[in-house]
Ligand code: C2E
């Protein structure tokens with residue numbers, strides 16, 4: 348059976364490309380190298396890669412042209428950019444890829460270590476230790492919902508501006524607890540759910556799970572607001588606010604305990620309907636945040652007219668902010684506008700102390716990322732909340748202190 352993980356790499360003959368190709372083969376990827384546009388397009392059509400790596404260092408490769416090829420092929424695989432020379436070029440190209448609707452993944456500044464490459468490949472891997480490719484069917488997902496196999500993990504949001512970075516809320520992230528394959532992340536089934544128009548079903552399952560968990564946390568005296576992610580297609584569902592409100596009211600939960608996150612691109616694709624849904628949610632005390640914010644899709648006037656609580660900076664901006672002057676300026680400007688407009692500015696994808704410090708110094712209020720905690724199942728998250736609440740011994744601090 349063919350390997351489910353297929354890497355397409357532009358050129359791959361420079362040091363970084365060779366390292367990535369070598370490690371990818373070692374961990375079981377089938378690797379295809381392309382040295383020009385034609386080869387790249389043909390290789391794409393033949394192999395339909397599950398991961399694409401584009402090096403910006405190679406002189407005869409026009410990464411933008413390659414991104415166009417990927418966009419015309421409706422590529423859904425994550426696209427990783429690597430470059431050692433110019434942070435700004437890396438950031439611009441990344442943002443261009445996003446504007447083409449591509450699934451832009453990490454940006455890798457070279458030289459990269461073998462460890463970084465391994466973790467990048469593992470994150471993009473669609474194998475779960477079982478042999479062969481696995482593509483869940485819509486029917487299997489429907490059955491999983493009926494069997495209660497869809498649940499939420501929780502990732503904390505911390506207050507970056509307080510000395511001990513307390514957990515102020517969390518984000519609910521859907522997972523499929525598969526009886527054989529274990530915990531499956533959304534990238535492996537969300538597109539099937541969307542294509543089968545089952546996103547409402549998934550949201551209802553996650554909402555029910557979150558409401559039940561919030562009741563437990565309220566009981567234990569550790570309840571904090573939880574954000575629920577909505578997809579673009581749901582912004583056309585005018586019954587959604589009622590379903591959300593009913594789910595909370597039925598069990599007597601304070602509406603401020605549930606928040607909504609919508610990706611900037613989705614929200615702005617149909618700003619008028621978005622505005623109606625968001626206003627109804629907001630009028631009913633449910634606050635809404637703009638997720639994966641890059642400032643690319645929202646004219647300022649439109650952005651400020653939406654009844655938003657929060658803007659959450661996209662991971663690539665956060666990760667580039669410490670080094671790339673343009674991203675740094677952009678983040679500062681967004682924070683300044685946010686302060687002026689009374690919006691909370693959050694940051695996702697904080698992985699290092701350097702990113703945490705940079706964002707904190709820029710006045711960003713809330714932070715989320717692997718540096719603080721990965722998404723956790725409900726029990727582990729409860730433990731984390733309790734350890735933070737009971738903290739008497741500062742050496743026992745579950746987050747590294749960085750201030
Ligand atoms: P998102 O809303 O942007 O969520 C953040 C994603 O980034 C999560 O991936 C999280 O695990 C990951 N992440 C958090 N911190 C870091 C970090 O420091 N570094 C890196 N590299 N990644 C980090 P996850 O859980 O796989 O979710 C992926 C996406 O799936 C979410 O992106 C969201 O768009 C979608 N999603 C998740 N749950 C739901 C849901 O219940 N409903 C809908 N409609 N979409 C969902």
Ligand code: MG
Nearest residue numbers: 518576608638
């Ligand atoms: Mg989110």
